Amino acid sequence: MFKIVRKSVQFGASEIILETGRMARQADGAVLVTYGETMVLVCATADKTVRPGADFFPLGVHYQERSWAAGRIPGGFIKRETRPSEKEILTSRLIDRPLRPLFPKGYTLDTQVVATVISYDGVHQPDIPAMIGASAALAISGLPFDGPIGGARVAHIDGQLVLNPSVEQMASSRLDLVVAGTDKAVTMVESEVDFLSEEEMLDAVMFGFEGFQPVVTLIRELAAECAKPRMAVEAPVVDAALQEQVRQGYLEEIRAGYQVVEKLARQNAVGECRKRAIAALSAENSALAAEVASIFSHLEAEVIRERILSTGTRIDGRGLTDVRQIVSEVSLLPRVHGSALFTRGETQALAVVTLGTGRDEQIVESLDGESRDAFYLNYTFPPYSVGETGRMGAPGRREIGHGKLATRAVAAILPEKDSFPYTVRAISEITESNGSSSMATVCGVVLAMMDAGVPIKAPVAGIAMGLVKEGERFAVLSDIMGDEDHFGDMDFKVAGNAQGITALQMDIKITGINREIMAVALRQARAGRIHILERMQSTLAEPRADLSNYAPRIFTMKINPDKIREVIGSGGKVIRGITEETGCQIDITDDGTITIAAVDGQSAKAAETIIRRIVEEVEAGQVYEGKVVRVTDFGAFVNILPNKDGLVHISQLSGQRVAKVTDVVKEGDVVKVKVLDVDRQGRIKLTMKDV
Known part of the structure; x- marks a missing residue:
């Protein structure tokens, strides 16, 4: 009944097993990945018909953790999995990013990859098996996937790099690095770092790249045995005559438009040119409008990229390594605990820090159980920040991803809980955006924390690097703008200070990059972030000595x-x-x-x-001031500490003979007493003599 194909290879400390043919056989591709006793079922499926008017690739990646996989029942009132957790959203993005560039242009079928954790052993983290399973499921599905890719996690423990560490090992690691790529190059990096150097990070990335090569080979072997025939995809046919018309009629105007430095003015100039081109060239055939727009977009990319490669000059006139003008301010908001406004060029982040108690910690439920975060960062990207209208409400995947990247960047500088027992909530409201708002968030939040008096270990800054590569020619760009990100080949974000790196994220739109390009990018990023830090520290050099009057x-x-x-x-x-x-x-x-x-x-x-x-423990010889709480014939009971009453016997009320207790004290009187004795039963004997 089942035609099962199984392949395995040693991967780090454990064997990884890929199996297909037993489960989810109606999916285009389905692979069960087993790593230790962690198991992830990954299914890849595509619609059979193209959505009308589709001019983009609609890929959806959904990673989902089932609590029953770890023998747990969900908390709360609804005892079933509902909306995805932040961890699931972040892992979905982690898998999506290296897969998406490997589908050919012209492929527009709705495609969905679903990775479900169905067993979790608490030792082997399921995100890397899910990524590998996604690659394998696509490789055997017959869909036009130009993979496979591999992926690995790298730790830095006691000065040594460790491939695919266990959950327990990660607790003592200075590095949490995920690397993905093909057999030829790295295509994606995501990391949280405790101040490792650029060279150490390069070594870690290449260690992970080399470490997952056996998995790439394993997927190829699986596909060779059971892959479906590859779907044919017709590359978009470009009308050469129409392309030449657009070039001849509008190329110089596009060049002029990209000489405009200010973003909105530039967008308006180029946008008006685009409208005129579409109107003129599709007037007799409206079906040509989309093709004209596509040709126009390619000319925009050509203008921007060639100018950078030929002259080293960018859209706004900067050189390759120049950082945009920086303006930073703190203490803008009088009633909050800490605030900062960080502006770099046309990107601006309003950062706010709120201090709370242990009751304000973020409770996180996962397959490993319940945990609490004393620091969390929320990133918001309203549509007005780019001069548009749009959806408002719950954060989208992009906002969650950017917030997590900024969280990783500042995690290494947070004070120890013992010395600063506050819960810290950081907010970044992006009020303007023209590239790298996540790195502006890092800078703004660091300033806001210092403004709030959070004793951070050291300030850090973030910068986004770009790449333009044509053949052997390439240029690495510091502090990229939105257009450079859109028309470029790489988005490489680095946070840290002169001491080292605290976070690194890289996404590649081309087939991959080598160590040389990464080294150049890291070197430029170091110079850029040190420059940014100098500007930040000229605003506020160190955390304030005192907390806000409004902070607890x-x-x-x-x-x-x-x-x-x-x-x-x-x-x-x-x-x-x-x-x-x-x-x-x-x-x-x-x-x-x-x-x-x-x-x-x-x-x-x-x-x-x-x-x-x-x-407080009551000891013989101690003197207290207490209140008489009860009077009896044989003495008075005096409350000396909360919930602790002692007896002053009538014989101990005075140095002289006392006939009646009430002759000396009455209920409610405040008196001084000395402890004579505390017996084994905890009864306290008191005296008022000579006190």
Whole structure:
């Protein structure tokens, strides 16, 4: 019934197995990837008919984690998987980016890749098997995929590079690097780094590239045995006569349009030229409008790229390594905890930092269980930032991806929780955009954190690099604009400082790049980010010594875990009383750590004093001022500490003989007492003699 084909190879510390023919046989291509006891089913399918009017490649990649794969039940009220998590969205993008450039022009069928984690062992992360499975499923599907690709994760542990580390190993790694590519070149890089040098990063990228080559070979072997016949795709036929008409009539005007430095004015000039070309050349045949627009776009690319390669001059007149003008400001918003406005050319990010307590941590549910993030960064890209209207609402995949990249860039500079027990939420609102808004976000957020008084380890900056490559000629561009990204061959983002790199992301639109080009890009990126850092530090050189008046004050103290029950009280009565009396927010962890958050230090000190009195151990010889809470014939009970009453026997009320207790004290009196003894049952004996 089943015609199963299975291939395997050693991949890092474990064997990876690719299997097809048993599951999901109605998909165009389906591969079950097993790595350790982690299993991912990846299916690739394409529609059989072209969507009317389709002039682009509609690829959808969907990575999904099933909680049952790890023996878990989803939290919350709805006990099933619903909308994708941030992790699933980011992994979908991770898989999409190296696949998309490998489909030929002219292929416009709706194509979908679905990767489902169906078993998770807690050791082997499922994202790399999902990427490999996507490549394998497409390779055997018969779809026009010019792969296969491979992918690998690289760690840096104790000075050594490790291929496909375990989840446990990653906890001690200075690097989380994912590399993807073909058998010839690297096409995608994504990383979070703890200040490694450019040379170390290059070595890590090439280590990953060489490490996944056996997987590329394995997929080729699988495809050779069971791939369906490749679908024929007709390359778009260009009307040579029409192409020449557009060139002769509008090339010089396009060149003139791209001499305009200001973005919107340039777009208007080129846009008007495009409209006239379409109107003139498709007046007698409206069906030619799309073809004229396509030819016009190719001429735009030719003008921009040739100018860069021939003269080293870019659209706005800059040289290859020049960074646009930078203006940075802080403390713009009076009632927030920290704020900054970072402007680089026509890209601008408004960054805001809010400080909170442990209750404000982001709760994350994943296959590994529930975790909490004390730092999170939200990136927003409203349509007005590019002078357009558009969808508003929940963040899209691009916004989540850009936010995560910026998060990775600043993760290495965050203070330790022990020294700065705050939850930090960073926001980046992109108010203008003309390229590299994610790197502007890094710069803005770093300034806003310093403005908020967050004691970061060191400031970092980010820069986006581009590439124009024709044959053997190439030019690497520093601080690319939107048009250079659109018409260029690479988007290479690097964050860090002079000490090293904290994040690196690379996407390639061509078949790949070599070590030489990456080395040039990293070298230029280092010079660029140091330049940007100098501009940032001229605005604010170091974190402010004091927090905003509107930020909470957080103090921590440690008590014996056995005393937690006394601080909380029956039904939470005691801790609620402290909160009501002082106005503080109080959190207690199982190890006895108490966090007190208050609007001012005086309130926090009052709460701390009350708690210390609750947990204080009563010892013989100590003197207290207490309140008489009950009077009996044989003595008076005095409250000396919260929930701690002691007895002053009638014989201990005075140095003279006392006939009646009420002759000396009455209920409600405040008196000074000394502890005589605390017996084994915790009963406290007090005296008022000679106190």
